[in-house]
Structures are given as C-alpha cells and as structure tokens.
Amino acid sequence: xxxxxxxxxxxxxxxxxxxxxxxxxxxxxxxxxxxxxxxxxxxxxxxxxxxxxxxxxxxxxxxxxxxxxxxxxxxxxxxxxxxxxxxxxxxxxxxxxxxxxxxxxxxxxxxxxxxxxxxxxxxxxxxxxxxxxxxxxxxxxxxxxxxxxxxxxxxxxxxxxxxxxxxxxxxxxxxxxxxxxxxxxxxxxxxxxxxxxxxxxxxxxxxxxxxxxxxxxxxxxxxxxxxxxxxxxxxxxxxxxxxxxxxxxxxxxxxxxxxxxxxxxxxxxxxxxxxxxxxxxxxxxxxxxxxxxxxxxxxxxxxxxxxxxxxxxxxxxxxxxxxxxxxxxxxxxxxxxxxxxxxxxxxxxxxxxxxxxxxxxxxxxxxxxxxxxxxxxxxxxxxxxxxxxxxxxxxxxxxxxxxxxxxxxxxxxxxxxxxxxxxxxxxxxxxxxxxxxxxxxxxxxxxxxxxxxxxxxxxxxxxxxxxxxxxxxxxxxxxxxxxxxxxxxxxxxxxxxxxxxxxxxxxxxxxxxxxxxxxxxxxxxxxxxxxxxxxxxxxxxxxxxxxxxxxxxxxxxxxxxxxxxxxxxxxxxxxxxxxxx
Amino acid sequence: xxxxxxxxxxxxxxxxxxxxxxxxxxxxxxxxxxxxxxxxxxxxxxxxxxxxxxxxxxxxxxxxxxxxxxxxxxxxxxxxxxxxxxxxxxxxxxxxxxxxxxxxxxxxxxxxxxxxxxxxxxxxxxxxxxxxxxxxxxxxxxxxxxxxxxxxxxxxxxxxxxx
Ligand SMILES: Cc1ncc(C[n+]2csc(CCOP(=O)(O)OP(=O)(O)O)c2C)c(N)n1
Numbered sequence: 233x234x235x236x237x238x239x240x241x242x243x244x245x246x247x248x249x250x251x252x253x254x255x256x257x258x259x260x261x262x263x264x265x266x267x268x269x270x271x272x273x274x275x276x277x278x279x280x281x282x283x284x285x286x287x288x289x290x291x292x293x294x295x296x297x298x299x300x301x302x303x304x305x306x307x308x309x310x311x312x313x314x315x316x317x318x319x320x321x322x323x324x325x326x327x328x329x330x331x332x333x334x335x336x337x338x339x340x341x342x343x344x345x346x347x348x349x350x351x352x353x354x355x356x357x358x359x360x361x362x363x364x365x366x367x368x369x370x371x372x373x374x375x376x377x378x379x380x381x382x383x384x385x386x387x388x389x390x391x392x393x394x395x396x397x398x399x400x401x402x403x404x405x406x407x408x409x410x411x412x413x414x415x416x417x418x419x420x421x422x423x424x425x426x427x428x429x430x431x432x433x434x435x436x437x438x439x440x441x442x443x444x445x446x447x448x449x450x451x452x453x454x455x456x457x458x459x460x461x462x463x464x465x466x467x468x469x470x471x472x473x474x475x476x477x478x479x480x481x482x483x484x485x486x487x488x489x490x491x492x493x494x495x496x497x498x499x500x501x502x503x504x505x506x507x508x509x510x511x512x513x514x515x516x517x518x519x520x521x522x523x524x525x526x527x528x529x530x531x532x533x534x535x536x537x538x539x540x541x542x543x544x545x546x547x548x549x550x551x552x553x554x555x556x557x558x559x560x561x562x563x564x565x566x567x568x569x570x571x572x573x574x575x576x577x578x579x580x581x582x583x584x585x586x587x588x589x590x591x592x593x594x595x596x597x598x599x600x601x602x603x604x605x606x607x608x609x610x611x612x613x614x615x616x617x618x619x620x621x622x623x624x625x626x627x628x629x630x631x632x633x634x635x636x637x638x639x640x641x642x643x644x645x646x647x648x649x650x651x652x653x654x655x656x657x658x659x660x661x662x663x664x665x666x667x668x669x670x671x672x673x674x675x676x677x678x679x680x681x682x683x684x685x686x687x688x689x690x691x692x693x694x695x696x697x698x699x700x701x702x703x704x705x706x707x708x709x710x711x712x713x714x715x716x717x718x719x720x721x722x723x724x725x726x727x728x729x730x731x732x733x734x735x736x737x738x739x740x741x742x743x744x745x746x747x748x749x750x751x752x753x754x755x756x757x758x759x760x761x762x763x764x765x766x767x768x769x770x771x772x773x774x775x776x777x778x779x780x781x782x783x784x785x786x787x788x789x790x791x792x793x794x795x796x797x798x799x800x801x802x803x804x805x806x807x808x809x810x811x812x813x
Numbered sequence: 814x815x816x817x818x819x820x821x822x823x824x825x826x827x828x829x830x831x832x833x834x835x836x837x838x839x840x841x842x843x844x845x846x847x848x849x850x851x852x853x854x855x856x857x858x859x860x861x862x863x864x865x866x867x868x869x870x871x872x873x874x875x876x877x878x879x880x881x882x883x884x885x886x887x888x889x890x891x892x893x894x895x896x897x898x899x900x901x902x903x904x905x906x907x908x909x910x911x912x913x914x915x916x917x918x919x920x921x922x923x924x925x926x927x928x929x930x931x932x933x934x935x936x937x938x939x940x941x942x943x944x945x946x947x948x949x950x951x952x953x954x955x956x957x958x959x960x961x962x963x964x965x966x967x968x969x970x971x972x973x974x975x976x
Contacts, residue, residue, distance in 0.1 A: 351827055356838045360881040363826060380881060415976065416823055416884040540875035543868065 236406040238367040238398035239268030242331065245374040246275045248408040251302050253278055253293060253674055255286040259306025260346060261333025264398035278674065278703060281695035283310050285667035287317020288693070291326050292631060292668030295654045296675045298453070300327035300381045307333045308346030311392075312353065316661060318388045319357040323658025324474060325451060327386035329377045330354075334363070334394040350392045359387030367397050368404050379412040384419025385538040386451060420537055423554030423562060431509070431533045431550045432566035438507035438531075439582035441467045444490065447474030447657065448512020448536060450650040454556035455479065458511065461564055466583060468590055470498040472513050473642055474657040481646025482626065487590065488599065488646075491519040492795045493639040496597035496805060496813075499793070501590055502527055503803035511535040512556045515546040516658075525801035535559050597793070597807055599643050604808075610786040611761050613637065613712045617644035620682060620710055623768040628680040629654060629672045633665035633689030636718035639791040641684040663692030669707040670699060680772060682708045687741055688717045697751040700778050708771055709780045711744060714787040722790045726806075748780035755780045815844070816870050817889040817896055817966045819974055820859040820877065824850065828882035832859060835880065841865065841873050845898070845941070845963035853976075856884065860965050862941070885974055893969040898941045899962040901926070902948070905955035906933040914954050921947045932957065 236244060242265050246254065254277045258266045269277055280286045283305045290301025301321075305314045311332040321328045335344040351361045360380050362373050370393075377389040435441065449458050455478045462469045462485055469479040470490040479486055488495030490502055502508065508530045513519070520526045523545055534541075534548035535556060542551040552559055571577055594601050605614050617640050620628070630645055631654040632638040638655055647653045654672060656664040669683040690711060700707065712718075720735040745755025754777045758767045764783070771779045796804040796812060806812045822828050829848060836843050841863060848859040863873060870888065877883050889896070906914050911933075918925060918935050921943070927934035937947055941964060948959065968974070 352830070355827075355831060355834050361827070365826075414881070417881050538879070540872065540879055544872060547868075 233405040233407055235403035237264070237268065237400045237403050238370055238393070239264040239400060240272070241367070241370045241404075241406050242374070242393075242398065243268040243273035243275075244406060245371055245408055246302065247273060249374065249378050251275050252299070253290075254302050254304050255280060255290045255293075255671070256304030257283050257286060257306065257310060259310045259333065261307035261335060261395045262304060262310075262331075262398075264395065264400055265304065265331070265333070265393075267400065268398075277304070278670070278699065280667065280699050282693065283313035284317050284663065285670075285693050285696045285699065287314050287328070287330065288320065288661075288664050288667035289671035289674075290328055291317060291321045291664075292654055292671030293675050294321070294326050294328055294671075295668070296629060296651050296672040298451070298651070300329050300378055301671065303328065303330040305330070305332050306346070307335055307350070308348045311348055311350040315353060315357070318354055318390065320656050320659045320661045320664060321388040322357040322359070324447060324656065325386050326388065327381040328388040329374075329381050330388060330390045332390060332392050334392045336396045337365070337394040338396075340394065350390060354390045357388070358390050361390040361392065363392045364394070364397050367402060370397070371406060371408050375409045376412050376414065380417060385448075385541075420539070420554045421558070423535065423552045423559035425562065427550055427552045428559060428562045429566050431552060432563055432570055434507060434531055434533060434550060435465070435509060436567060436570055436577040439579055440504060440506040440586045441465070441509070441578075442487075442501050442505040442507075443467050443469040443509045443511065444472070444502065444513055445469065445475045445478050445511045446472040446513025449475055449478035449556050450512075452512055452537060452556035454512065454560050455650040457557055457560035457564060461560060461567070464564070464567070465578060466587075468501055468587070470494070470502065472516070472519060472657070473655070475513060476642060476653045477647035477650045478512070480648040482648055486646070487594070489642055490802075491516075492521070493643065493791050493793060495599055495643070496793050496807065497590055497593040499795075499802045499805060500593045503801060504589075505530045507531050507533070509533045509535070510548075511560070514541045514544070517545070520546065521795045521797065521800050521802055521804065525799075527802060600646070604792070605789065606808075608786050608788075611758070611764055611783060613640045613714070613785040613789055614644050615761065615764065616710065616712055616783050616785060617641050617684070619764050619768045620684070621645045622765065623772050624680050624682065628652070628682050629669075629676065631655065631665045631668040631672060631681065631683045633683070633685040633692075634660045634662045634719075635686045635689060636714070636722060636789075636791050637684050637686045637689075637712040640712065662689040665689060666693050666696045666707070666709065670696060670703075670705050673705045673707050674703070680708070682710055684710050684712065686712055686714065686718055687737065694747070697748060697753060697778070701752045704776075706774070706776050706778050709778070711780065711782045713782050713784050714789070715741065716787055718787070719791070725790065726794075744780050744782045748778070753778040753780060755782065757782045757784070759784045814866070814870070815862060815864050815890070817860060817862050817894065817964055818874065818877070819887050819889050819966055820861075820883055821851075821885040821974060821976070822848075822857045822859050823882040823884060824855050824857050825882055828857070829859070831880050831882055832877065835876055839872075839876060841869070845961070847963035847965045860963070862964050884976065887968065887974045889966045889968060892972065894966050895969060896940055896964050896966040897938055898944050898964050900937045900944045900947070901934060901960045902937065902951070902956065903932055903934045903958040904951060905931060905957060907931050910954055914951070917947070917950050921950070923947065
C-alpha cells in the first residue's frame, strides 16, 4: 500500500471519487491541502472570488449534473463565508461535499487565529458533518461524505479537517474504500408494495386528479416515469418552482407552476381536485397558502424518499416512502395490471369534464394562452424572458437569482427537460445566479447558460465576473433592470401603501456594461422593445464571450398571479393590480 | 401527550449536540434528558421525554431517525414499559422537621444517603410523577437543592432496543 500525507490523501481521494472540479479558496488552514493539489492532482481547481460563490458554483454544477459539488475553504472566515451556500444547498437537497480547514488540533477551543466551530455553525444546515481526528480516517470519511451527500434525500456534508491532519511529513497507508456500510444510515430503496397498490387504485378512481411534482422528481431522476404515468392516464401535471422541467413545460397536460406565483389553472385545479398525487414535493408554505384551507376535497398520495417530508404540514392519505423512480415504475406496473382487469378505468367522462374545466381556467387567465400583462412604452420583464426562450430554442440552462426576475423566468420559460432550471427555491438566496451559472458552464461547456438576474441580486456576487475571465466562462447574464429591489417594492406596493423603505438604490447603480468590460467581457444595454429580439440573438451569437445584457424594463410591473395572504386558499389569487379571484 | 423516546446513538463527538440541536432548531421541547454509555462502547443510550400531539411526535421521531448518528429509536410510550427517574434532594432537617422529613421519606420509600447536623440528603427513585409528589409533600420543609437524572426507560417483556 502507498504512503500518503493527509493533504495527498485528499487530493487522491477526490480523483478516486471521480470529482470533476473543486471550487475553492485557499488560506492558512488548508495550505497543506493546496500544496498537495498543486503537486499532484488531476482534478482542476476553480478559484472563486468569495467562498459563497464556491458553494453556489459547486451547487450549480451539482444541480446540472446530479453529481455532488465539491468545495474547499479555509478555516474561520473561509468557512463562515461558505455558510450561505451550504444552507442554500441544504434547503433544496443538493448533494455537496464541503471540506473546511480547521486550526491545528491542539489549538481547538483556544480561540486560535481563524478558529471557528464549523461543525457547530453548520450543524442545522447540513445532512451530516465530520470532524477528522486522525489522518488514517481521511479516505473512509471522504467516501462516507460522498455517499451520504448523494444518496437518499441528497444534501450537503461538511468535513472539518484540522491543519495537522494534513501535514506533509506524516504519511500513512492510503486506500480508497469502494463501498460504504453504515449501520445508522440506510435510505429507503423501494416503496411499500401494498401502499403503491392502494395508490394505484385511488388514482384510477379519481374524477378530478392532479399530479403535483417537485424537486424530488428532478433530483431522483424520475421525470421519464412521471411523464409516462401522466401521458398514460391523461392526467394534468403541475410542478413546483423546484420541480420545473420534471414534466415537459410545453406539453398540453402541463398546467404550469403552482403556488404563490403559480399559474391560475394550476392553483385552481389543485384546489378543486379530488385526488392529488404529490411526488418529490413537500407542501411548502409557498405552495399551500393557508394550510387549513389547502385542497379541501382531495385525497392525497404522497411519495417521497424522505419519510419526514410526509405528513409534515399536510396529512397524506396514502404515504409512500421510497425513491421516486422506483416507486413510479412500480406504480406504472400496478396501474397497468388494474386496467387490464378493468379497461374502463379511469372514468373517461369524468376526466373529460375535468379537462374541460381546466381548459376554461387556462383560457380565462392562463399566462401562456393570452397576453396577461399590460403593455407600456417600456419593455415588459415578461417579454425579456420570452425573447430569451426564443433565442435559445427553449433549450438553455437557465440559472436565476431571487426576486421578480426569478418568478418571471419560472413562468415564461417553459422547461422541457429536468436540471435545466437552476434556482434557489428553498432559501431564496440572492447572489446565487452567477456563480451557479459558472458551475453549470463548467459541467456543460457546449451548452447555452443564461443567468436571469436583477440589479440587487447580481451585485451580491458580482466579483465572480473576474472568475469568469480567469476560466473563460462565457455565460450570458440577463439583467431585468427595474432600478428597484423589485420583489420588495412589489410587497411594499401591495401591503405598505407604496412606502419604498430601502428598496431603491437612488442613483447609485454602476454602468453594468462598463463594469463587464472592465473585467474583459461584453456589456450591452437595451431600452426599446423593437431592439430586444435582435440584441438577444446577438448576445447568443457571441459564443465565446460573457455578455452582460442590461435590459431596461418597466419598473412598475408586478408578478401575477399572486396568492392572497394571509388566510387565502390555493384558489385565492391576485390576477393583476385590481383583479382577484 | 407525554412521550418517552429512547435512542441508541453512535458514541461520536457531536452526536449529542445534533440531537439537542434538532429540538431547538425545530421548536420541539425536551422535558427531560438522560444519556450515558451502554455495554457497547460504540453506543450511547439517550432517553428523552417530550410533549406533543401525535403529528408532532411523528415528526420528532422521523427527524431523529434522519440523523446519521441515530442508530435506532423507540417510542417507549407506545407499549408497556418501565420508566425511572432518580432524584437527590437536600432538605433542611432541624427541630421538628427532622422527624417529619424522615417520615415522609419512608412513606415514599426513599433513602437518606447523607446526614448532617442540619441537613438530610434523600435519594428517591420512581416515575417522574412519584418524584413530583414527593417534592410536593416536602412543601413544608425547606428544600435546599434538587437534582434529577431525567427519565430512563426500557420496554417490558422480550422487546429490546439493540442492534
Ligand atoms: C441574500 C438575500 N437578502 C435579502 C433577500 C430578500 N429579497 C428577496 S427578493 C429581493 C429583491 C431582489 O431584487 P433584484 O435582485 O433587483 O430583483 P428584482 O426583484 O428587482 O427582479 C430581496 C431583497 C433575499 N432573498 N436574499
């Protein structure tokens, strides 16, 4: 067996694990590791400009590929800077392994220079964490970390490593374990057959069914099966913000996103359904509106790999714990068996009437069946997303930040494939979009990657323009420039009589085009609608350039529909400034 | 409803803080907590009591089970079980109170484990209710210090919580 130092073990283990990129930032506590990476490691390291961006870039990479993103940061401020990105990944169940340096073992607890209790700070926002006490433990711990991060309900895992554990002069035998066995960790492998049978029966007896699918279907690679199930039964499908792309967005059976800014037809169908198949979704408060009024007439089948997601906020009538792909496969088989016995299932007349009702809702207020936003002299933000969709053939990876622009993107860019829509849904982290786009672009250099953003969000990690220069990452930044923290302003309009407390930048915004140019990129401004499509095409014609497209949009526009709160049900929505259901 | 949840926990650094952290993070309350090593040096046994409706208890047990350090878990209150809480209580024992304290201790089958010219230290074992009653019965006496172990519990019969 080979003798390696702790630092060398980490470099080698990352190779052995098949890691494609390390996103990180050096500092005292990880210098042994960096030296080992420098001397001999095939895994390229991407130097970001802020550790938060390392976590978001690793996260974007993970969302696009399904493989764990890898982050390396130093102790103290390096570790704390990573916290927002770890929390972001945790809330959206994204597989990630974060290696943080720690002060030397003998200094721990003494308030040493750059000491912080990383295991403690990150405890509520990780799936698991390790503090490495002995160098010999490193290979096994790394293997466990990758295993835990990527299996079951995925999530971030932190490995905190004191500096002395990685010192170059202390060498130990290295072998990377092929498998992990942990007596206390065994995620569900398949659903309960009896429950799946019950679910099949309930689904087939439904008169007003809706399939409500979430990020779990994307993460669990269940899109294909979900699509087959929906098509076979001709049942309507709605996706959560995290689940977009889990079912083809341009398909007739797709009702659009549901929830706070969901489509009218999606929210109405949910409210009036008699049977809801919730799959890889978690009845988040941004979906349900007032829980007590949630879908009063519906029987609920809830499939999730995480038992704790089931009956957490809304009671499930038929809970099924298991990976979405295998449960869906079994559900498809059970349904086929039942229909073989009774070909009349499900009730086609009832289903026909249900679709008629849904089509009426869709025709009345659907976002994609008519022009639902008012025109003004200015470019409307929705038009920018539509132009982006057109220019990229609907086939780009779209990352987003958080705010109105995020909701417009989710509404107006229908995703036909999973893993194409990359946004911070659970934590709602402004500053996510650009670094996430870097991670996606590294994973898929030949694909178009667009980051839809706002002036507030982009400035939270704008320093990454420099990283994009260093590694030549020609992502396209589409800034919906409304000169406000738009989503904050919208709430202030609706709930605070238009008192814009701290939601304007006054005249302090930089010239983003010049800023982009200063980093060696291209910046373009658009002010007029008639120029929009042409410029958008120009942007995507510049294959090798990062382009910052600053589109001046109508600052007064709000995102609709919007759930009426507090005390509203799914069906209670504002449809425009002065129209509600 | 009051529940007694008993856990086999990996004897790893940070494991206990993950359990405790979960309760504060998710707004669950812990009434009592007892934790000690077992016959297997790699495992600790942790017993806690908490109060909540069925839905909340279901969430608590599911969330606990999700912790990687939790090897096994049982809600003892779901079946027949034995529960014990241990108390050491120091009371002033002078004058007439000295006999009175002794008498009450005997009634509760407690033991006086330390005697001083002015104080008795009493040891009492039983259910939490019994210990509460004893403290109430001592209302007249001058209680100087109370220390309790928190509930430890085990299922009755053949049922065991082990690997
Ligand atoms: C880090 C962080 N801080 C604060 C917020 C609260 N917040 C949500 S949306 C928003 C405004 C976003 O403004 P901008 O990025 O310009 O996007 P717009 O809404 O104008 O499209 C704010 C401040 C947040 N989500 N994340």
